[in-house]
Amino acid sequence: MSVSDEFDEWAAAGKDRGMEDRHWHTAKHVLARMPVEAGETVLDLGCGSGYAGRALRETKDAGRAYGIDAAPEMAHNAADYTDDPQIGYLIGDFEHLPFETDSIDHCFSMEAFYYASDPHAALAELARVIRPGGTFHCAVNYYEENVHSHEWQSFIDVPMTRWDRSQYRAAFREAGFSVAVQDNIPDREIEIPPASEFPTEDWERREAMVERYREYGTLVTVGVR
Numbered sequence: 546m547s548v549s550d551e552f553d554e555w556a557a558a559g560k561d562r563g564m565e566d567r568h569w570h571t572a573k574h575v576l577a578r579m580p581v582e583a584g585e586t587v588l589d590l591g592c593g594s595g596y597a598g599r600a601l602r603e604t605k606d607a608g609r610a611y612g613i614d615a616a617p618e619m620a621h622n623a624a625d626y627t628d629d630p631q632i633g634y635l636i637g638d639f640e641h642l643p644f645e646t647d648s649i650d651h652c653f654s655m656e657a658f659y660y661a662s663d664p665h666a667a668l669a670e671l672a673r674v675i676r677p678g679g680t681f682h683c684a685v686n687y688y689e690e691n692v693h694s695h696e697w698q699s700f701i702d703v704p705m706t707r708w709d710r711s712q713y714r715a716a717f718r719e720a721g722f723s724v725a726v727q728d729n730i731p732d733r734e735i736e737i738p739p740a741s742e743f744p745t746e747d748w749e750r751r752e753a754m755v756e757r758y759r760e761y762g763t764l765v766t767v768g769v770r
């Protein structure tokens with residue numbers, strides 16, 4: 546199944562808002578860190594419901610926010626969730642960004658980058674559109690060190706790239722980014738039941754759930770162009 550078919554189905558089923566709720570636990574910390582100045586142009590790569598553009602407009606006074614998504618239904622839903630004329634949601638793929646060279650100040654991406662059909666080409670394209678000194682804040686929950694994420698590929702019919710921390714850094718550098726920081730943001734908001742309630746529907750052991758959310762959380766790699 547193609548990325549757009551898969552995520553069109555998710556959007557039609559209303560799963561875009563559910564993703565936003567779950568991802569917001571750590572995404573908000575990534576967004577708060579972004580060095581966006583008032584009036585700057587930001588891009589959300591794989592925007593889903595489009596929450597990042599709305600947040601960067603509201604909290605950092607970004608001048609213009611774009612979200613791009615391969616799934617038309619995602620982009621349409623995102624557009625329906627705001628009436629801000631300075632936010633635009635576009636249908637497109639990571640390897641062919643519809644922006645001029647050096648036209649984006651900062652880019653954010655949450656739980657989307659690893660769906661790129663060619664992640665190296667996607668990084669090269671980001672290095673083209675982000676201006677020198679601009680940043681790419683790339684947040685993922687699916688990555689090699691997070692052993693609890695490995696089974697996710699079996700739940701979805703779209704190929705996913707599972708890099709480890711060093712592969713992210715190497716690929717960023719190869720594309721022309723300096724890696725300013727790479728760290729893990731724990732999810733402190735997801736409720737973890739007491740030990741007596743395990744096993745749960747999703748988790749055999751409480752320790753594993755604690756490791757997944759409180760220790761591994763979201764891997765963030767920040768590249769500076």
Ligand SMILES: C[S@@+](CC[C@H](N)C(=O)[O-])C[C@H]1O[C@@H](n2cnc3c(N)ncnc32)[C@H](O)[C@@H]1O
Pocket residue numbers: 548549552553564565568572590591592593594613614615616619637638639640654655656657660661662
């Ligand atoms: C798991 S969702 C995450 C959405 C949102 N960033 C969030 O945090 O809730 C991944 C999104 O990326 C989009 N996507 C995945 N691969 C893509 C690609 N190669 N080009 C454009 N969009 C893509 C999907 O359509 C989907 O909406």
